[in-house]
Amino acid sequence: MSNAGNTVSAKDRVLIFDTTLRDGEQCPGATMTFEEKLEVADMLDMMGVDIIEAGFPIASDGDFEAVSAIAGRIKRATVAGLARAISADIARAGEAVRHAARPRIHTFVSTSPIHLQHQMRKSEEEVLEIITRTVTQARNLVEDVEWSGMDATRTPIDYLCRAVETAIKAGATTINLPDTVGYATPDEYRAMFKAVRERVPNADRAIFSAHCHNDLGLAVANSLAAIEGGARQVECTINGIGERAGNAALEEIVMALRVRGDVMPYDTGIDATYLMRASKAVSSACSFPVQYNKAIVGRNAFAHESGIHQDGMLKHQQTYEIMTPASVGVTKTSLVMGKHSGRAAFRSKLTEMGYTLGDNQLEDAFTRFKALADRKKHVYDEDIEALVDENLATAHDRVKLVSLTVIAGTRGPQRAMLKLDIDGRVVAEEAEGNGPIDAVFNAVKALVPHEAVLELYDVHAVTEGTDAQAEVTVRLGQNGAAVTGRGADPDTLVSSCKAYLAALNKLVARGSRVHAQAAE
Ligand SMILES: CC(=O)SCCNC(=O)CCNC(=O)[C@H](O)C(C)(C)COP(=O)(O)OP(=O)(O)OC[C@H]1O[C@@H](n2cnc3c(N)ncnc32)[C@H](O)[C@@H]1OP(=O)(O)O
Ligand SMILES: CC(C)C(=O)C(=O)O
Ligand SMILES: [Mg+2]
Missing domain, CATH: 3.20.20.70 (Aldolase class I)
Structure with a gap:
């Protein structure tokens, strides 16, 4: 015809x-x-x-x-x-x-x-x-x-x-x-x-x-x-x-x-x-968005978030895909990290990002990842990076954050209730401050007395949205030398505390005059 x-x-x-x-x-x-x-x-x-x-x-x-x-x-x-x-x-x-x-x-x-x-x-x-x-x-x-x-x-x-x-x-x-x-x-x-x-x-x-x-x-x-x-x-x-x-x-x-x-x-x-x-x-x-779950060309058409599917995909692509992404011009399958992801995908993501973690570190990082994913809609590579970097950096820390509660708002005074683990011993302190971050830092200082001065405090969102992880950088200076600590968390006050502790731990490691056992 x-x-x-x-x-x-x-x-x-x-x-x-x-x-x-x-x-x-x-x-x-x-x-x-x-x-x-x-x-x-x-x-x-x-x-x-x-x-x-x-x-x-x-x-x-x-x-x-x-x-x-x-x-x-x-x-x-x-x-x-x-x-x-x-x-x-x-x-x-x-x-x-x-x-x-x-x-x-x-x-x-x-x-x-x-x-x-x-x-x-x-x-x-x-x-x-x-x-x-x-x-x-x-x-x-x-x-x-x-x-x-x-x-x-x-x-x-x-x-x-x-x-x-x-x-x-x-x-x-x-x-x-x-x-x-x-x-x-x-x-x-x-x-x-x-x-x-x-x-x-x-x-x-x-x-x-x-x-x-x-x-x-x-x-x-x-x-x-x-x-x-x-x-x-x-x-x-x-x-x-x-x-x-x-x-x-x-x-x-x-x-x-x-x-x-x-x-x-x-x-x-x-x-x-x-x-x-x-x-x-x-x-x-035509300025007309394509729905995420649209067949063939939607952005989720070749994306997998569930752990079981991700595990299957890592073992064999045809377990959960009936056509290859390349066959329709999509660069590659994406394993999206989220609250439904499992260890197989987490390990693969870390390898792809260039991290090799031991079994214990991996397990620890995975627990923290799950906790983050429960609180956060999208977990981006940067989130994982921040989480793993922090995980690696804190592996030998003497001072660790146990819990933090802060009362903030217009009516003041801002108050921080802080618990730290210092060399395996949990100690607690409450402190007030001129704003919530000052209160947190005062509580840290009360538990870990030191002479270092805060030279820099910087906060930025690692990812997008109101549920973004805040990454805080703190620089402490002492006797002409300085150390920098970073902390990441969706809660800015928690990341601030983590960043401060990370810097203090570096000072402790350098043998500076930081009384990490001061609470005794
Ligand atoms: C199923 C489809 O998709 S059909 C295609 C639909 N697409 C469009 O309509 C987009 C472009 N349309 C237009 O720009 C305009 O409607 C035009 C230029 C075609 C016509 O404009 P107007 O002359 O102002 O007519 P209007 O749109 O008000 O009404 C449609 C007229 O076409 C007539 N008509 C509709 N389909 C047909 C047809 N297949 N053959 C003949 N007449 C038809 C209707 O009966 C009506 O006639 P009437 O005014 O005598 O009652
Ligand atoms: C013009 C005709 C083919 C049309 O679009 C329809 O009937 O839907
Ligand atoms: Mg038609």
Whole structure:
């Protein structure tokens, strides 16, 4: 079967008709500028889309210009312009695509009773006449004409067959039977294609096309069902953007056919390694974020946080992934560290970050990591680094933090209740201060008397958000020498205390006059 230059095997080749620039752009808030449309069109052509629906030329001068420009620059794919069943629309679409290497006019008219009665206000017979007139007009302008029966899935099958037969007789080369309002189920949609193809006498002269909306979340399932029913073109959009709940997502259809080729033996011409790039290009062009858990291109599509899954992934990638990230243009699988992670992933993350810890240190760090992950939504590499660095640094500390409670706020005085472990002995102190940090440091000083002076106190967020880990740096100077200590914790007062103690421990280690046993 041939289709204006796109050679297809009726047996196994499915044409990908991308309507990101037309139906996708109809999605509220997804408008693209002229330049953005050209960029997206180039990307679609590069990735192997067969037909690019570039816009609706009668809609505005801007749309006409964009369709004309895309038609003029795309050398491989067919470029289509949409037109209502109105002479002026068809003329405008024909004008817009006339410079395309492979031009197509896509004209549509309603066929369902509810549309005929309330939107078109025409009888069935009047619409059949309109189909003949408009498809003929389009066919006189270009060889490649697609006709769509809008709201086909709510159209009685007898009338739908008459409309399809009329369109093919008038010269339509592609027949699209859209599920305009996302109402069909996969079984119904498959059966509709089968019935129309069997009952329409000239059906073999056209390629049948599916166009599904996602109102019930069935757009991709319906598109795949249509292929089983004989459709050999599917209309879809990058990221599934489109009117209301969107259109069928191109990336999902392409990968479903590829990954499950065992039960759906159909090919597309798409180079799937472009899918992620295309998703990002469209998302940024229309300022429309991709949901995190979106199939194929969502940022979680190849991310694992659960310990059991991470352990499985470390042992064998196919335990929890049915396609490789590389096959869709994603750099790599990511093992996200969080409260659900286990030791296997934690160890692997540390190795990746260049840390080799002994078993006890690892266990200690893992306990601290779990405690942190319980308090914090996102645990970043920097969090782990801060945690492990501190863990290593404090391995031989004589003075360790046991607990800290601080009373702060506008009513003062600020008060710190501190417990320290000094050489294995727990000692406690309460102190006031000019602010909570001063109170904490006074409590430390009372438990560990010293002559060092605070030369620097610096705090910054290691990661983002109000639950970020605060990393505090404290520099203590004594007799012209200085030591620096760091502490990290989501609680700034705790990290301040840790930083102070880290610096004091360094002074103790250097043999300075710090009375680490002072509490005795
Ligand atoms: C299912 C789909 O996605 S269909 C495509 C939807 N996309 C868009 O509508 C985006 C672009 N649209 C537009 O810019 C405008 O709606 C235009 C330029 C097409 C038309 O604008 P207006 O002339 O102001 O008409 P308006 O939008 O108010 O109403 C649509 C008219 O088209 C008619 N119409 C709708 N579909 C068709 C069709 N397939 N064939 C013929 N007429 C149609 C309606 O009956 C209505 O006609 P009426 O004014 O005689 O009642
Ligand atoms: C114009 C047609 C094909 C359409 O977008 C629909 O019916 O959803
Ligand atoms: Mg649509």
